Amino acid sequence: MNAPLLFLNQEEVKQCGGADMKKTIDIIEKVFSLHHKGDYVLPDKAVLRWGDGDSESIMGRINGMPGYIGGEFNLSGIKWISSNPSNPFKANLPRAAGTIILNDPDTYLPIAVMDGTLISSMRTAANNGLAAKYLARKDSEVIGLIGAGVLNRTVLLALYEVLPNLKKVKIYDLDKNRSQQFINDMKSTVPVQMSISESAENTVKDSDVFVTATVSKEPIVKPEWIGQGSLYLQLGSNECEFDVVYETDKFVVDDWEKIKSRGGSTPAIMHREGNLSDSAVYASLGELVNGEKKTRENNKEKIYFNSVGLGIQDIAVAKMIYEEAKFKQIGKQLDLWGSPNTRI
Ligand SMILES: NC(=O)c1ccc[n+]([C@@H]2O[C@H](COP(=O)([O-])OP(=O)(O)OC[C@H]3O[C@@H](n4cnc5c(N)ncnc54)[C@H](O)[C@@H]3O)[C@@H](O)[C@H]2O)c1
Structure with missing residues (x-):
């Protein structure tokens, strides 16, 4: 044997x-x-x-x-x-x-x-691609990526798969060389217009879908940058100000109990400090997939997806x-x- x-x-x-x-x-x-x-x-x-x-x-x-x-x-x-x-x-x-x-x-x-x-890295991106399939505007054309690391490369592949009208990608990293390398690596696989963004603010503003996949532990995204009808995909830990979560129209998660248990992401910190209740979560991704909750209902909603990875x-x-x-x-x-x- x-x-x-x-x-x-x-x-x-x-x-x-x-x-x-x-x-x-x-x-x-x-x-x-x-x-x-x-x-x-x-x-x-x-x-x-x-x-x-x-x-x-x-x-x-x-x-x-x-x-x-x-x-x-x-x-x-x-x-x-x-x-x-x-x-x-x-x-x-x-x-x-x-x-x-x-x-x-x-x-x-x-x-x-x-x-x-x-x-x-593929499954993490696929989570976010799936979230975009259900929650992004169907006519989304512009995406903004913050963090030119490994994950935003696969996230870009996933968004390219689910957003048929994708025309433009803005990429921002603290290290500009990494943004340039990102474009060099991705431009043949994702043949859309790609440009280096000069700031996180420019990356978020006017983007239909924007993503933070960084190792920052300081909040980056501010609520006043976020446009109507956008989808925010947060992959890293504490990458947005608390008001971003408060001001969203729909807060969707992969698994809220696991997000809280891991503890490091913005909504988990807010919950631990008593600033966010369980009822703030609109739906889990599984509820959307199984048709238990409505997905995007109009072109004005600001939607926020947070995942911990399972x-x-x-x-x-x-x-x-x-x-x-x-x-x-x-x-x-x-x-x-x-x-x-x-x-x-
Ligand atoms: N949610 C999930 O399911 C999940 C799963 C795996 C990893 N992650 C997290 O995703 C994040 C990204 O992972 P990765 O593998 O791409 O990391 P990586 O190290 O390859 O890239 C991170 C990039 O972020 C940049 N950066 C750091 N601070 C920044 C800032 N303030 N503004 C702009 N850019 C900044 C760095 O220069 C680097 O290029 C990590 O925090 C990781 O823990 C999430």
């Missing part, structure tokens, strides 16, 4: 559809439907860090994100993902690096280990990759044991 374990590196994950945004958005839509129906198990993220919440922006952290997702996925697993904000600047390495382990639904034995870095999304996407890898016979078959040692 052995314990076969499939190992997939990032290139192999890609060969199995890991960079296919349309497929990823479709999977994430199914995940949110199951999430709303309660067909999942999702412990809180375990956060390993070397100080208080604020230390994460300097020292980084490693998150353990286990979960079980039901429905057609019926699989458990865990993503173990590190974040070191100085990596891109000091070592020319990505901020985040992840590994995913999948476990057999019956025996619970591990069946696969794969790169989780690409999957994590381990069940990683497991569902990893399952698709795993099935594809078995079908195409991609990856390296390892054996965890020669034979199980049950009597040491």
